Amino acid sequence: MPGVGILDRVSSVHLCPCGTGRDYPDCCEPLHTGARRAPTAIALMRSRFSAFAVGDVAYLLTSWHPDTRPADLTLDETITWRRLQIVDTDAGGEDDATGVVEFRAQYVQDGSRHILHERSRFERVNGQWRYLDGELYE
Incomplete structure (x- = not known):
């Protein structure tokens, strides 16, 4: 949505x-x-799901680990993110350096419901959590 700010999209x-x-x-x-x-x-993880839902590409890129971050990112405007379910975690606490979060994200695309199931790895970079990569499940 050119010219529309993130807050404009989530104001309702x-x-x-x-x-x-x-x-x-x-x-x-x-x-x-x-x-x-x-x-x-x-x-x-939750903030990144919200960023996908509101279309905040800048935050998605900033919160991506520098070793795996893409040069740019274009979100699919035909996808509407609906619900996030945290399935499992391993470490990733306030005192940890790494962590894993398994989740299911429900979304709608072209009128059909889908689920993205991923086990994501996170790592601290300069004291801040960053998304490293993830393994998708069927």
Whole structure:
């Protein structure tokens, strides 16, 4: 949506897309704007899901590990992200250097419902959590 800001796109969304039940300004928005850092790998995972939902490409790239970050990213505008379910975690706490988050993300594309099931790896870079890579499941 050229010329439309991220906040314009989520102004009608009161609850954060990540599924915590909190309002977006009190949940993932401060991470998206850089006002706050993700304290855990799960928090970064949730904030990245929200970034996909609101179309925040800049945050997705910033929160990507520099060793695996793509040069650019174009989101598929035919996808509407609906729900995030955290399935499992391994480490990724406030005192950890690495972590793994397994999740299922529900989305709609061209009127059909789909689920993206991934086991994502995260690593701290200069004290901040970054998405390293992920393994997709069928």
